[in-house]
Amino acid sequence: MSYAVKEAFLTLQGEGVQAGSRAVFLRFAGCNLWSGREQDRATAQCNFCDTDFVGTDGQGGGKFADANSLADHVADLWDANSDYRLVVITGGEPMLQLDEVLIDALHRRHFRVAVESNGTLPATPGIDWLCISPKAGTDVVQRRGNELKLVWPQKGIEPAELESWDFDHFLVQPMDCEDVRASYDASIALAMDRPKWKLTLQGHKVVGLK
């Protein structure tokens, strides 16, 4: 299978329980909840996205003919430092393209494979670290993983109803928007109110990383 990659780059994971970890980010093009066009944002199923995932024109992006060529590209970005290899596969929605052939190819190159997904598609087997971030009004079929990351506030989601899902960590992440102070306050209130939830911040934005 071929893969459409918006961008791929080396950075530190900015979000969630693995925040601070050196990682190659592999951002697939395309999403099933928004076209990525600004004129469609208001009517999209997910309308607060902070990411450009349209096309294959970003840094380190392109079309890759097969899993081995894409896994080689990821390994090149990691460079000579060989231990603790981590790739974070995101998007867009990575489950539209991620298959077991690619996961196997990354494992053969000694990567741990982390994935960020909206949970509306079943997770591909073989993922080492799965983060699911539910979106209001969507049918989340993937209710098991390592971390559940709720962007907050979102009308139409009740945190209490997510607490029976099978995750090791329940995280609340302030929505980046015009009134980010209000998102901080709402997220602090949730974590103070419901001790199952931990506050996570988008650290890469604070320190100026991609």
Ligand SMILES: C[S@@+](CC[C@H](N)C(=O)[O-])C[C@H]1O[C@@H](n2cnc3c(N)ncnc32)[C@H](O)[C@@H]1O
């Ligand atoms: C761009 S999404 C790509 C992966 C997948 N489509 C998803 O939504 O989980 C990566 C992460 O950024 C989060 N995110 C997107 N827009 C955000 C915003 N405005 N503020 C905070 N987090 C945001 C998503 O919820 C998700 O956890």
Ligand SMILES: Nc1nc2[nH]cc(C(=O)O)c2c(=O)[nH]1
């Ligand atoms: N540094 C950094 N960490 C991230 N964690 C999740 C991200 C994403 O866009 O999926 C992201 C991102 O875009 N950059």
Ligand code: SF4
């Ligand atoms: S599901 Fe993820 S990639 Fe798609 S629009 Fe929402 S935040 Fe962006």
Ligand SMILES: [Mg+2]
């Ligand atoms: Mg991001």
